[in-house]
Amino acid sequence: MKNRVNRRKLAGDDMNVLGKNRNNAGGARLSRSRGTCGARLAVVALAGAMVLAACGKPPNLINRYVLNYPPPAVAKLTPLDTAIKVATFSADQTINRPEMIYKVNPYKTGVYQYNRWRTDPAYLATDYLTRDFRDSGLFKAVYSSDNSGKARFHLEGGVVDFQENDEPPPWHAALTLNITLLDTDQENVADKVMFQRNYHAQEVMPARTPEGLAEAMSTAMGQVSKKIVHDVYQAIKQRLSAAKRSPEE
Known part of the structure; x- marks a missing residue:
């Protein structure tokens, strides 16, 4: 009798296990089915979102501006038989961005969200100043920082101010460059x-618009560049003349 009971118990246990396995298998199939349906719904939702985006409002266009002024005219000076290298400028963190910045008061600034400079102010100042030095014809060669050419005199700088200033009126472009001239032979x-x-330099904006700011900043850069080229030329000329007069020479 005990053997029969044990056999029945074992048989019942086997049936229970088999039933559980079926239930588990069915649950697994159900889970996979639900997962597949969820994935399909996600794909459909994503496709729908893409269609809505394509049919919705087009993105706002970004207007990009550059400086535009003729290289400053220089007096009839004797070109120097020496080269100069213009290093890439740095910029204060408050203006180190391509967005056009306007200053409402001494404590508050803003940006034109859809109007930007073509590149950061530091690169703009470096590129245009390098161009103006080359166009002056006052030096044997003018190298940029990424040029392997060797030069005794190095020009380093930083952009301190490069923004629209609304106070006090009228609105104007404000530009400040810090320039350091080095003699690497010393x-x-x-x-x-x-x-x-x-x-x-400060220049009144011809219009209260981003384009007006670009025009005024171009004029300011032309004024500053002319002074820098002249001062650098005179300083290098004096240094070279002093070296020729030195007894050691």
């Missing part, structure tokens, strides 16, 4: 730094 720091100066 080992003493005091002799190596020939000068360090700030160059500032």
Whole structure:
């Protein structure tokens, strides 16, 4: 009797296990089915979102601006038999961005969301100043920082201000560059730094628009560039003349 009971119990246990396995298998199929349906619904939802985006409002266009001014005219000066290298400028973090910045008051600034410079102000100032030095014809060669050419005199700089200033009126473009001229032949720091100066210009905007800002900033850059080229030329000329008069020479 005990053997019969045990056999029946074992048979019942086997049936229970078999039933559980079926239930588990069915659950697995159900889970996979639900997962497949969920994935299909996600794909359909994504496709629908893409269709709505394509049929919706087009994205806003970004207007990009550059400086536009003729290279400054220089006086009839004797070209120097030396080269100069213009390093890539740095920029204050408050203006180190391509978006056009306007200053409402001494404590508040904003940006034109859909109007930007073609590149950051530091690169704009570097590129145009390098162009103006080359166009002046006052130096044997003018190299940019990525050029392997060697030059005794190096020009370094930073953009301190490059923005629209609305206060006090009228609205105007404000530009400030910090310039350092170095003589790399000198080992003493005091002799190596020939000068360090700030160059500032303000120009009234012809219109209260981003394009008006670009036009005014171009005029300001032309004014500052002319002063920098002249001062650098005179400083290098004096340094070379002093070297010729030196007894060691």
